[in-house]
Amino acid sequence: MVFWSLFKESVIFALQALIGNKLRSILSLLGITIGIFAVIMVFTIVDSLEQNLRKSVQSLGNDVVFIQKWPWTFGPNYPWWKYMNRPVPDYKELNYILDNCDGAQAAAFMVYASTTIKHQSSSIENVTVICASHQYDRVKNFEIADGRYFTDVESASGRPVAVIGDVLARVLFPNQSPLGQTIKVRGAKVMVIGVFKKEGESILGGSPDTQVLLPVNYARSLIDVNDEDLDPQIMVRAKDGITNDELISELTGLMRSRRRLNPLEEEDFALNQTSLISNQFDSLFDVVGIAGWIIGGFSILVGGFGIANIMFVSVKERTNIIGIQKSLGAKNYFILMQFLFESVFLSVIGGFIGLLIVYLLTLLAGDSMGMEIQLSKSNIILGFTISILIGVVSGFVPAYGASQLDPVEAIRSS
Amino acid sequence: MQSAAIKRPVLITIVCILGFIWIVFSFPGVFAPSLKKMGDWYPALFGILVATSFISYIGLWHMKQWGVRLFLLSFFVKESLLFLINDVNYVGIFFSIFFICSILPYYKRMDINL
Structure with missing residues (x-):
């Protein structure tokens, strides 16, 4: 019970701090919004393309063999001169x-x-x-x-x-x-x-x-x-x-x-089957996925640094309040949780907005491209996971620093 | 009451710096396509492990006993998970055991408070 009341209290404190500094909160969550948007958009497009392609390949028939003149293998060493006289x-x-x-x-x-x-x-x-x-x-x-x-x-x-x-x-x-x-x-x-x-x-x-x-x-x-x-x-x-x-x-x-x-x-003659097409697209999607992963990963990391920076400012600004809270009996973990929740909230809200933008874009793109683009459950889970993770990782150091402050020195700070 | 700061041995400083570098590079791994293919919840699970490891290094940096405990916990959970999905990384295990051997001798000298 004590834990839950402390938990509730730290959540309320965190929310008050976020609402009290609206502009700062919005600016700091923008980094995460853009990062989550970039990563999840790339994954959504890649997943949807892959799904549509597999559907198209399946319509050709997985158990069908095509006897043709040209094989369905491509690449830099394609010996076309051997096939052209067949x-x-x-x-x-x-x-x-x-x-x-x-x-x-x-x-x-x-x-x-x-x-x-x-x-x-x-x-x-x-x-x-x-x-x-x-x-x-x-x-x-x-x-x-x-x-x-x-x-x-x-x-x-x-x-x-x-x-x-x-x-x-x-x-x-x-x-x-x-x-x-x-x-x-x-x-x-x-x-x-x-x-x-x-x-x-x-x-x-x-x-x-x-x-x-x-x-x-x-x-x-x-x-x-x-x-x-x-x-x-x-x-x-x-x-x-x-x-x-x-x-x-x-x-x-x-x-x-x-x-x-x-x-x-x-x-x-060439005996072709649909797995030849899907195998070649598998490697292509792997490359696109890895490129999106690297670009998005580091953009989210930069967003995380933004949140960490804002949290350090927030701790500095509220040092004397922390001192008062501690002198009134607030435990270290209460102060830690308060700032940690603040950063996680910021990050989750940023991630939620990023996911919302992706969802709206998938609706618009699906209509205009004539192709089904879907924000999948796994990408939604991934988006929220990254947001929470960034919130914890970037908020922990400032929050821990705040929890370790000496109450007397904290109250004295201007 | 604030506990007096305990001087951090050089070995733990090196372990922490290596750990922070590992965190920076393993963070993008949370959304690696290969991890996503294993299941919807694997990135979340791996993300929790990365966050736990990061927090444990902060604890170690400040010479806190909870840092060591959290490090051991995240190590065993991570290795159990990798064992379950048949993706055991022996180099990773070697480094983790080296880290554990480096920090355990200093455990008793560490602060017991948060």
């Missing part, structure tokens, strides 16, 4: 994989093209057209909000049908259903049979909201599906219980045999 994967190789690969649950051949899509007087330029084989819906993660996917017959016979993105549907067919209507792709009429579910922006690009999906057997009449510029690729999804490594090992053997490579020859 052949691109083709549709016959897809059939070979579908016939022979035991570890594959599904596989699809696809190419990307960019073109203008028209409907009556409306047109949209640079729309990504995905031309894919039938099992595309089993390899790629997407949902259809309205209508349906291609039937076996439509895919095999190459009927002029399309599934379009949500944004395209709203722009080309305002206030009407796009199903059963026709759009023009490279001058050819294609019937809309489905609309993708809205997914929003993707950090890697390629959101289905602005894409058109065509059966590859129809797309052959519009584009050269073996054109290297369209990045032909085969996507293979692993069966349940088959790891990506096992699938890659089987696909390597199949592709080598299909392309008749002798055992001493290097592979002329």
